[in-house]
Amino acid sequence: MIVAKQKPIDEIIEGLKNADRILVAGCNECVTVCESGGKKEVAVLASALRMYFMNHGKEVKIDEITLERQCDHEYLEELRKAIEQYDVVLSLACGVGVQFLAEKYMRTPVLPGVDTCFMGVTEQRGVWTERCQGCGQCMLARTGGICPVSRCAKRLFNGPCGGSTRGKCEIDKDLECGWQLIINRLKELGKLDDYELLIPIKDWSKERAGGPRKIVREDVR
Amino acid sequence: MRLQYPSSIRIICLPCTGKVDLIHILRSFEKGADGVYVVGCMEGSCQFTTGNLRARKRVEQARTILAAIGIGGDRVQMFNLASSEAPRFVEIAEEMTRKILALGPNPIKTARKKMAA
Numbered sequence: 166m167i168v169a170k171q172k173p174i175d176e177i178i179e180g181l182k183n184a185d186r187i188l189v190a191g192c193n194e195c196v197t198v199c200e201s202g203g204k205k206e207v208a209v210l211a212s213a214l215r216m217y218f219m220n221h222g223k224e225v226k227i228d229e230i231t232l233e234r235q236c237d238h239e240y241l242e243e244l245r246k247a248i249e250q251y252d253v254v255l256s257l258a259c260g261v262g263v264q265f266l267a268e269k270y271m272r273t274p275v276l277p278g279v280d281t282c283f284m285g286v287t288e289q290r291g292v293w294t295e296r297c298q299g300c301g302q303c304m305l306a307r308t309g310g311i312c313p314v315s316r317c318a319k320r321l322f323n324g325p326c327g328g329s330t331r332g333k334c335e336i337d338k339d340l341e342c343g344w345q346l347i348i349n350r351l352k353e354l355g356k357l358d359d360y361e362l363l364i365p366i367k368d369w370s371k372e373r374a375g376g377p378r379k380i381v382r383e384d385v386r
Numbered sequence: 387m388r389l390q391y392p393s394s395i396r397i398i399c400l401p402c403t404g405k406v407d408l409i410h411i412l413r414s415f416e417k418g419a420d421g422v423y424v425v426g427c428m429e430g431s432c433q434f435t436t437g438n439l440r441a442r443k444r445v446e447q448a449r450t451i452l453a454a455i456g457i458g459g460d461r462v463q464m465f466n467l468a469s470s471e472a473p474r475f476v477e478i479a480e481e482m483t484r485k486i487l488a489l490g491p492n493p494i495k496t497a498r499k500k501m502a503a
Binding site for chain 1: 457
């Protein structure tokens with residue numbers, strides 16, 4: 166899932182201070198799971214904003230909605246009739262949702278309520294960690310199912326750097342060395358010989374370096 | 387025991403403090419409550435294991451939000467006591483009432499009255 170973190174409330178308030186009619190729009194997908202932009206977070210933020218503005222003597226209409234997804238036309242269509250009633254939409258979806266909403270409704274400003282951080286997993290309640298950077302050329306089959314692009318700070322492909330100490334990364338003593346994890350996993354799989362195989366230079370044009378990416382599948386269009 | 391406690395307190399009964407959500411606390415303030423306190427079982431003796439611990443975290447979240455928006459985080463507090471401690475219940479009620487009286491009314495209530503005038 167895409168993991169996001171809610172922006173500090175003063176930053177959100179700063180963006181909304183000139184608005185009289187605000188729609189707080191959540192998303193029922195990833196940001197719900199990572200507890201930053203689902204229905205609950207929408208209700209809490211809307212309540213906090215109502216109290217803030219009321220406390221400052223300003224009557225602001227703040228409505229709430231949580232869409233099934235903000236990255237699909239069909240769900241964003243639900244806002245078509247209502248969106249012009251608002252001066253601004255505060256979207257608690259990831260950056261994808263915020264942009265798609267903004268592209269679709271050109272005349273209404275859309276502000277982000279969360280900082281989109283990474284694609285990751287829920288390790289435990291309240292702890293999320295990165296697992297994928299969408300590099301466009303998955304190499305997990307070669308590395309025991311552990312990704313050197315997202316788990317190694319230097320994105321190395323052929324073993325750890327000299328900064329790996331007792332299984333930890335040199336950038337943070339609490340961070341597992343990605344390559345140590347790969348080696349441990351290959352050992353468990355009885356495939357440690359694969360570690361000796363050189364991984365060729367990666368085609369980074371399939372990653373973000375190649376510019377914004379697009380997939381077109383004629384078979385499902 | 388028939389003990390008396392301040393009449394300004396309205397009790398909302400829940401099966402467990404784990405049921406208390408952050409939004410319940412915030413809505414109370416939005417509706418004009420001057421203070422909210424959550425009274426749960428002693429830590430370590432929750433029948434549902436972690437209900438009172440979760441409630442404490444939500445109380446902390448509410449305090450942070452209320453402080454950030456200028457309502458005052460001190461208006462919310464968590465207490466733990468056993469169901470047999472009626473005198474302690476009264477002490478807490480009196481302590482919280484004194485605290486809220488010192489803090490004054492919920493600024494939302496005052497602002498709403500001003501706007502309506």
